[in-house]
Amino acid sequence: MANIYFDLTREFNARGTIAILASGQAVVYYRLAMMSKDGDWIVKETGDACGTILAVLDRHQARYRPGAPLDPRWLSGGWSSHFEFFDDRRRRIRCDFFSRPPKVAAAARDDLFATASEDPLAVIGIEDLILMKRTQSAKDYAVIGELARRLPPAREIEFTTDVDRLCELAPGFTTGSQRPTARVALEGPRDSVVVALARETDQLQQADHQRLRRYEAAAREYLAAFRKADIQDGPLAAAHETACRLAEECLPRDPLGLQG
Amino acid sequence: MKLLSEDDLNLAAMSDEELDRAWDLWFDLAQETNDWDPPYTHGVLVLVEAPPPERSS
Numbered sequence: 001m002a003n004i005y006f007d008l009t010r011e012f013n014a015r016g017t018i019a020i021l022a023s024g025q026a027v028v029y030y031r032l033a034m035m036s037k038d039g040d041w042i043v044k045e046t047g048d049a050c051g052t053i054l055a056v057l058d059r060h061q062a063r064y065r066p067g068a069p070l071d072p073r074w075l076s077g078g079w080s081s082h083f084e085f086f087d088d089r090r091r092r093i094r095c096d097f098f099s100r101p102p103k104v105a106a107a108a109r110d111d112l113f114a115t116a117s118e119d120p121l122a123v124i125g126i127e128d129l130i131l132m133k134r135t136q137s138a139k140d141y142a143v144i145g146e147l148a149r150r151l152p153p154a155r156e157i158e159f160t161t162d163v164d165r166l167c168e169l170a171p172g173f174t175t176g177s178q179r180p181t182a183r184v185a186l187e188g189p190r191d192s193v194v195v196a197l198a199r200e201t202d203q204l205q206q207a208d209h210q211r212l213r214r215y216e217a218a219a220r221e222y223l224a225a226f227r228k229a230d231i232q233d234g235p236l237a238a239a240h241e242t243a244c245r246l247a248e249e250c251l252p253r254d255p256l257g258l259q260g
Numbered sequence: 261m262k263l264l265s266e267d268d269l270n271l272a273a274m275s276d277e278e279l280d281r282a283w284d285l286w287f288d289l290a291q292e293t294n295d296w297d298p299p300y301t302h303g304v305l306v307l308v309e310a311p312p313p314e315r316s317s
Binding site: 001002003022023032034036040066080081089091092094096097136164165209211212213215216219223227 | 272282283286288290300301303306307
C-alpha cells in the first residue's frame with residue numbers, strides 16, 4: 001500500500017521505528033474509510049527521533065505551522081507539532097505529531113515502540129486507535145463501531161458503538177466487562193441500551209472537549225507570538241530554533257500535569 | 261447495524277493497487293476544499309481557530 005502518508009511513515013522509520021501512523025490514515029490502512037486529508041503520527045519521545053523527523057520533513061521542504069516545537073520538552077506535556085508542504089503535484093500535505101496519544105495508558109504507549117515490528121510502515125493497533133478516536137467528532141464513533149468488529153468478541157464488547165452488537169454480545173461476554181453500558185445491555189430493554197450508549201458517547205465527547213480547551217487556553221500567548229514571528233515562512237531548522245525559543249518564553253510545558 | 265456507508269466498507273474488498281488508486285483520486289478531489297478546512301484536524305490545537313485575515317487600510 002502506498003500513499004504519501006504511508007511513504008512518509010516508511011521514511012521516518014527507515015533506521016528504526018520512531019513514528020507510528022495513527023488516526024485517519026490508520027483508518028485508511030485498516031480499509032474502513034477515506035477519513036483524513038492529513039497525516040498524524042505518534043512520535044518516539046526522544047531528541048534523536050524528533051531530529052530524524054525534522055530532517056525528513058526538511059527534505060520535503062516542509063514548513064512549521066503554528067504549534068508546539070517538535071521537541072520532547074513539549075511533546076511530553078501532550079503538545080502537538082504541525083507541518084505542511086506540497087507534493088510534486090502541488091497537493092497540500094499536512095503532518096501532525098505528538099508523543100502522548102490521548103486516553104492511551106502510559107504502559108501501552110511505551111509498548112508501541114518496544115513491540116513495533118520491523119516493517120517501516122508502523123501503524124497503531126486497533127484498540128489504541130479506538131481509544132484515540134474517542135474525540136468530539138460524531139463520525140469517529142461510527143468508525144469505532146466498525147473498528148471494534150475487527151476485535152475478538154470479548155474485546156469488541158468493551159468498545160463497540162453499535163447497539164445491536166452490544167445486545168448480541170452481552171449474554172456471553174458481560175461477566176468480565178468493566179463497561180457499564182455492557183451491563184445495561186445484559187439487563188435492560190434495547191431502548192435503555194440506546195440511552196446508555198448515547199450518554200457514554202456524550203461523556204467521552206465532553207471530556208475530550210474539556211481537555212482541548214485547556215490546551216487552547218495555554219497556547220494562546222505562544223501562538224500569537226509564533227504568528228508574529230513569521231516562522232511559517234522560514235526554513236525548517238531556523239523555524240525550529242525560533243519555535244523553541246518562543247516556547248521557552250511562553251508555552252507551558254505541561255498544562256495537564258502529564259509529566260508527573 | 262451498518263455504521264459506515266457501502267462506499268467506505270467496499271474498501272475492504274479492494275486490492276492494494278485499487279486502494280492506492282482510489283485514495284489518490286479521493287485526495288486529488290479533496291484538495292478542492294483546502295481553503296475551507298479547519299486549521300487543525302489532529303493534536304491538541306483542534307479548538308484553535310484561524311486568525312482573522314488582516315484588513316488593509
